[in-house]
Amino acid sequence: MAPQFEPTQVPETTDESDILREQLDYLIEHAASEAQCGCSECRRYLRVRAILLEIFGEPERGNLREMAPLPKAA
Numbered sequence: 344m345a346p347q348f349e350p351t352q353v354p355e356t357t358d359e360s361d362i363l364r365e366q367l368d369y370l371i372e373h374a375a376s377e378a379q380c381g382c383s384e385c386r387r388y389l390r391v392r393a394i395l396l397e398i399f400g401e402p403e404r405g406n407l408r409e410m411a412p413l414p415k416a417a
């Protein structure tokens with residue numbers, strides 16, 4: 344009855360970006376399936392979403408000029 348749990352699977356080798364993607368997937372799925380039930384997961388989703396979409400919310404301020412090359416006058 345020994346548990347088959349080897350200490351070789353410590354999350355030390357897990358890439359942090361994998362965790363981020365996993366969390367994001369989870370939150371997106373939750374928000375989609377539960378239709379914003381308002382729980383703490385929903386609030387996490389809204390926070391993350393606000394942060395990730397932040398750059399799209401303010402088109403006048405930052406990087407858009409670099410992305411869209413302006414025609415040079417002379």
Ligand SMILES: [Zn+2]
Nearest residue numbers: 380381382385
């Ligand atoms: Zn929820």
